[in-house]
Amino acid sequence: MxxxxxxxxxxxxxxxxxxxxxxxxxxxxxxxxxxxxxxxxxxxxxxxxxxxxxxxxxxxxxxxxxxxxxxxxxxxxxxxxxxxxxxxxxxxxxxxxxxxxxxxxxxxxxxxxxxxxxxxxxxxxxxxxxxxxxxxxxxxxxxxxxxxxxxxxxxxxxxxxxxxxxxxxxxxxxxxxxxxxxxxxxxxxxxxxxxxxxxxxxxxxxxxxxxxxxxxxxxxxGVTAAPSTVSSILEITTDCPDVEMANGAITVHLAPDQILVALSVAFRPALTTQEIEVAVAAIDRAVRAAHPSVVVFLLKPQSEAQFETLRGYRGW
Known part of the structure; x- marks a missing residue:
């Protein structure tokens, strides 16, 4: 790392x-x-x-x-x-x-x-x-x-x-x-x-x-990344042509200049597993290029409905 x-x-x-x-x-x-x-x-x-x-x-x-x-x-x-x-x-x-x-x-x-x-x-x-x-x-x-x-x-x-x-x-x-x-x-x-x-x-x-x-x-x-950083990461993810929606992100600082990002993304339904893997790799590269402080990047394919259900359980 x-x-x-x-x-x-x-x-x-x-x-x-x-x-x-x-x-x-x-x-x-x-x-x-x-x-x-x-x-x-x-x-x-x-x-x-x-x-x-x-x-x-x-x-x-x-x-x-x-x-x-x-x-x-x-x-x-x-x-x-x-x-x-x-x-x-x-x-x-x-x-x-x-x-x-x-x-x-x-x-x-x-x-x-x-x-x-x-x-x-x-x-x-x-x-x-x-x-x-x-x-x-x-x-x-x-x-x-x-x-x-x-x-x-x-x-x-x-x-x-x-x-x-x-x-x-x-x-x-x-x-x-x-x-x-x-x-x-x-x-x-x-x-x-x-x-x-x-x-x-x-x-x-x-x-x-x-x-x-x-x-x-x-x-x-544990505290989140700055709101501007989270918004930028979601925007970069949304710009990917294979993404329908960037549902949200869970972030935490591991050090002053080290951030863990866990991202929930809804991909286009027609994508194959291999195509999703390629899209995830592209998003990973784009996010790290824009934000070098992101040292751990996790991405979970998830529908918007499922994400909202889980967010309701969390309460935030």
């Missing part, structure tokens, strides 16, 4: 990983020098992001393995599984540590030392986040075409891209919140604001993790 996982997602992951490893070290050094809880939480944030990117790269790698007699549809869903593990890591480690440290900072009386160091670290972190965000944003722009941004995100079957996108966005938002917390703590002399910033960073991480977990769960259970 042929594989073609997203090179752009992989490139964005490598870029984000390099940036997060460097930034995490700088943030922890800054937190040690200033005593800032928000900066420490941001260090945890970057560390969790780096670990997440390693897991995602591993998921992309193992998902490329060829199919076997035991796993006949391949290993593409490894990508979905490891994205779910990443979401749980962000929730348990990232959000949990940031929340606990933020509460501890609120309850203790201390002032951030050398706030200029904090600002410098946060500026470096912001500059490091930008390249990965630009890379993944370009990928999103290319893939979504004229589709609305929100609709594209809702219909996306690529959790790796969503993880990098939302991870970068939450990282930038966390940096801004940490800067505001540092400013308010410096101006008021109260560490409460630094702790509040840390708690807010925890909430951002938790929200991001829950969204990514829900997306990965949906993909693991």
């Amino acid at each position: 042929r594989r073609s996982f997203m090179g752009r997602s992989s490139s964005a992951l490598h870029l984000a990983l390099a940036g997060d490893v460097l930034v995490a070290a700088v943030k922890f050094a800054g937190a040690a020098a200033t005593g800032s809880s928000a900066l420490f939480s941001e260090g945890v944030h970057s560390t969790v992001d780096a670990v997440s990117e390693i897991l995602l790269l591993y998921g992309l790698w193992v998902g490329k393995r060829p199919s076997t007699s035991e796993h006949q549809l391949g290993f593409g869903r490894e990508v979905f599984f490891w994205n779910f593990i990443v979401a749980m890591t962000i929730l348990a480690v990232g959000a949990g540590v940031a929340l606990l440290d933020g509460i501890h900072q609120i309850l203790r009386a201390s002032v951030i030392e050398s706030p200029l160091i904090s600002y410098g670290v946060l500026l470096l972190a912001l500059l490091a986040e930008i390249p990965a965000m630009i890379s993944v944003s370009r990928g999103v722009h290319t893939k979504r075409g004229k589709t609305g941004f929100v609709h594209f995100l809702r219909m996306s079957r690529d959790p790796t891209m969503l993880t990098v996108l939302f991870g970068g966005a939450s990282g930038i938002l966390g940096i801004l919140i940490a800067a505001i917390g540092t400013f308010l703590t410096t101006m008021t002399g109260s560490s409460m604001w630094d702790g509040v910033a840390s708690v807010m960073i925890a909430m951002i991480l938790g929200t991001t993790a829950l969204f990514l977990a829900a997306t990965s769960k949906k993909l693991l259970i």
Whole structure:
């Protein structure tokens, strides 16, 4: 079974990983020098992001393995599984540590030392986040075409891209919140604001993790191909001269760029078995040529009446 996982997602992951490893070290050094809880939480944030990117790269790698007699549809869903593990890591480690440290900072009386160091670290972190965000944003722009941004995100079957996108966005938002917390703590002399910033960073991480977990769960259970893809496949099938009607299709994503298609087709009654086989082969070639993501194509000759009866039993 042929594989073609997203090179752009992989490139964005490598870029984000390099940036997060460097930034995490700088943030922890800054937190040690200033005593800032928000900066420490941001260090945890970057560390969790780096670990997440390693897991995602591993998921992309193992998902490329060829199919076997035991796993006949391949290993593409490894990508979905490891994205779910990443979401749980962000929730348990990232959000949990940031929340606990933020509460501890609120309850203790201390002032951030050398706030200029904090600002410098946060500026470096912001500059490091930008390249990965630009890379993944370009990928999103290319893939979504004229589709609305929100609709594209809702219909996306690529959790790796969503993880990098939302991870970068939450990282930038966390940096801004940490800067505001540092400013308010410096101006008021109260560490409460630094702790509040840390708690807010925890909430951002938790929200991001829950969204990514829900997306990965949906993909693991199985989701259909995009409606435009299904419509195109039915149209290609209908164009075959030996086809009376393309009744409908059942589709499911095996990976972000791998689709299984099961098609119900009503052929002309006069066709022989050999002629039907030739027509099926022609439809198969045409569909795969138009949609290389179709890696498994199944076609069932079936009358329209029988198809409607079975659809009635399914309820959709």
